[in-house]
Amino acid sequence: MGVQIMKRIVDRLGSRCSGLPRRSFYYTEVTMTDLVKEISSTTYPGRGIVIGTTPDGKYAACAYFIMGRSENSRNRVFVEDGEGIRTQAHDPSKMEDPSLIIYAPVRVLGNSTIVTNGDQTDTVYDLMKEGYTFEQALRTREFEPDAPNYTPRISGIMNVAEGKYDFAMSILKSNHGDPSSCQRFTFTYENPKAGEGYFIHTYMGDGNPLPSYEGEPTLVNIDGDIDTFTNNVWNALNADNKVSLFTRYIEIATGKYESRIINKNA
Numbered sequence: 001m002g003v004q005i006m007k008r009i010v011d012r013l014g015s016r017c018s019g020l021p022r023r024s025f026y027y028t029e030v031t032m033t034d035l036v037k038e039i040s041s042t043t044y045p046g047r048g049i050v051i052g053t054t055p056d057g058k059y060a061a062c063a064y065f066i067m068g069r070s071e072n073s074r075n076r077v078f079v080e081d082g083e084g085i086r087t088q089a090h091d092p093s094k095m096e097d098p099s100l101i102i103y104a105p106v107r108v109l110g111n112s113t114i115v116t117n118g119d120q121t122d123t124v125y126d127l128m129k130e131g132y133t134f135e136q137a138l139r140t141r142e143f144e145p146d147a148p149n150y151t152p153r154i155s156g157i158m159n160v161a162e163g164k165y166d167f168a169m170s171i172l173k174s175n176h177g178d179p180s181s182c183q184r185f186t187f188t189y190e191n192p193k194a195g196e197g198y199f200i201h202t203y204m205g206d207g208n209p210l211p212s213y214e215g216e217p218t219l220v221n222i223d224g225d226i227d228t229f230t231n232n233v234w235n236a237l238n239a240d241n242k243v244s245l246f247t248r249y250i251e252i253a254t255g256k257y258e259s260r261i262i263n264k265n266a
Helices: 012-018 035-040 120-129 134-138 226-236
Strands: 004-011 023-030 048-053 059-067 076-081 084-089 106-109 112-116 153-161 164-175 178-190 196-201 218-221 242-251 257-263
Touching (some): 048 164, 059 112, 059 153, 076 242, 106 120, 120 134, 134 153, 134 164, 134 178, 164 196, 226 242, 226 257
Antiparallel strands (some): 004 023, 048 196, 076 084, 084 106, 164 178, 242 257
16 A cells, blocks of 8 residues: 555644634645555455556556466456457366456446456446446446455546546445445546556455455556556566456547557466
């Protein structure tokens, strides 16, 4: 998580004017975390989404990666599917259970690029076509039913139209491992700053059960062209557990994009 510096503000004016006891207020200043260091800080962040803006402010940037501990999870690759991507088995003969691991992580609807860690990509796509918002669509879903982990569903959407860009990120998670309650958080980012991005992933680290992500998406740096960005993310992922990576740069002025895919099972 990003380093947080707590600062104290004393409301002296209020106590002078009202005669009330002096009150203390706190606000949080979040400092940027190096993306490479953040990704490599744990051997198993699970699945992760990074969304932000390139340093020159010209491109909307995103990355989505998957990792795996079991043979079934590691037996996957990303492949292009229209304007998006889907997962598929690298070796179909070794595929055991396709549920939760075979899906379309990226789909494009008009000027919006949807990126998620599960089949909620289709939910968002289908319901937004009917006029629902990103957040409304996700209210029909909850965390994954993979007890005892109850893996969070993480999602993002990038809107690029008429030279403007904004994005949102979401996480749906169990109540600290209690599946009777779903916690829903949506974070929206308007006029995102050049060189800044936000990173959210499914797990805080390895464990049994796997600990769900905590807190807001982490403020991180976005560096270089698409190849530099892609290589930075891929090389930061744990060599044993990483499976596949997708990245995309969308030119904000025109909506044109270029993408990269890296599969460990090439």
